[in-house]
Amino acid sequence: METIEKQVRKELFLLKDEDYKKFTSKLIPTISPDKIIGIRVPALRKFAKDFSKQKESFLYLDLPSHFYFEENNLHAFLIENLKDYNLAMEYTEKFLPNIDNWATCDTFSPKVFKKYPNQVYEKIRKWLKSDEIYTIRYAIGLLLTNFLDENFEKEMLRLVANVKSEEYYVNMMIAWYFATAMAKQPEETLFIIEEKSLSKFVQNKSIQKAKESRRISDETKKYLETLKV
Numbered sequence: 001m002e003t004i005e006k007q008v009r010k011e012l013f014l015l016k017d018e019d020y021k022k023f024t025s026k027l028i029p030t031i032s033p034d035k036i037i038g039i040r041v042p043a044l045r046k047f048a049k050d051f052s053k054q055k056e057s058f059l060y061l062d063l064p065s066h067f068y069f070e071e072n073n074l075h076a077f078l079i080e081n082l083k084d085y086n087l088a089m090e091y092t093e094k095f096l097p098n099i100d101n102w103a104t105c106d107t108f109s110p111k112v113f114k115k116y117p118n119q120v121y122e123k124i125r126k127w128l129k130s131d132e133i134y135t136i137r138y139a140i141g142l143l144l145t146n147f148l149d150e151n152f153e154k155e156m157l158r159l160v161a162n163v164k165s166e167e168y169y170v171n172m173m174i175a176w177y178f179a180t181a182m183a184k185q186p187e188e189t190l191f192i193i194e195e196k197s198l199s200k201f202v203q204n205k206s207i208q209k210a211k212e213s214r215r216i217s218d219e220t221k222k223y224l225e226t227l228k229v
Contacts, residue, residue, distance in 0.1 A: 004059040005066075008051070012070055015039045015047065028069070028101050037070045041107065044070055048077035061091055065098050072098060076108035085112045089123065096127070099134040102169050106141055113142070117151040128163060136163060137173045144177045148184040157181060157192050164199070174202050179209030182224075183216050190220075193227050203229050 021038025028036075051057050057078050066072050075095060082088040088110040099105050113120045120142065127139035140163070143156055160177050163170065178198070181189040196203060207224045210216055216224075 004056055005063060005071075008060060008074070009068070009071070011047070012037055012039060012044075012068070012074070015043050024069070024103075028103050030101050031069055035067060035069050037068050039070045041073075044073055045077055048074055049081060052078050052081040069101070069104070072100075072104050073107065076104055080108065080110050082110065083112055085116050085119070088112050089119075093123075096130075096135045096138060097132055099132075099138065101134070102137065102172075105134045105138050105169075108138070109142065109145060114146055117146065121147065121151075125159065128159060133165075133167045133170055136165065136167075136170050140170075140173045140177050144173075144180050148181055152185055154188050157185075157188060161192050161198060171199065171202050172205065174198070175205035175209055178202070178206035179213060182206075182210040182220075183213050186216075186220065193224065196227065196229055200229050203227070 015037075017038045017040060019038075020040055021033070021036050024036050024038060025031075025033040051060070051074070061075065061078055063075075066075060075098075079088055079091045079095060082091065092110065099108075124139045124142055124147075127135050130136055130139075140160055143160060147153075147156055157178075160174055163174060165171055165174075178189060178192065182193070192198070193203070193206065198206065207228055210224055211221045
């Protein structure tokens with residue numbers, strides 16, 4: 001009898017698109033092309049949605065790790081479909097150390113997390129102290145997507161500003177966070193940019209990304225240009 005991993009892998013390879021594999025390989029240089037099947041995200045999400053209705057999906061979630069990029073993404077999408085907060089968080093915490101690229105990190109956001117902002121925020125505070133690159137990036141990404149509107153608190157800006165890293169994929173997410181925050185919470189965010197307490201890369205990249213935004217006025221963009229270091 002085949003294991004659940006082998007069964008699912010066979011089905012995933014039926015969704016393979018060779019051209020998309022080449023495209024994905026160029027986008028994610030940190031992963032060997034040998035670990036990429038080449039499955040378009042909508043097709044993989046549909047597969048995950050259907051698979052999540054089967055009890056065998058929990059056998060898959062209990063696997064400690066996967067070989068292929070898309071297998072990890074499937075794992076992430078299965079967690080996204082969980083409706084129970086405690087279960088989704090339990091599987092998320094087990095999964096985070098296995099994330100090894102920006103794409104898996106950025107496409108993974110359990111819907112149920114939006115219903116429990118206080119509990120998720122406490123987890124985020126813990127994840128920001130992690131030694132894992134993509135756990136930190138994931139935490140900042142959640143602050144960007146789930147905590148810049150009605151759940152925003154000024155202290156969150158300081159939390160992100162205090163993250164000091166030499167890792168490109170952490171610093172790029174910090175820059176995206178502050179650029180987005182400039183559009184959604186301009187007054188509080190501008191104070192951080194004016195301080196010039198961010199690293200040179202993050203400061204300048206945040207300003208660059210903010211200047212590319214259509215949600216920020218030309219006047220503000222001109223002022224931001226003067227804050228480069």
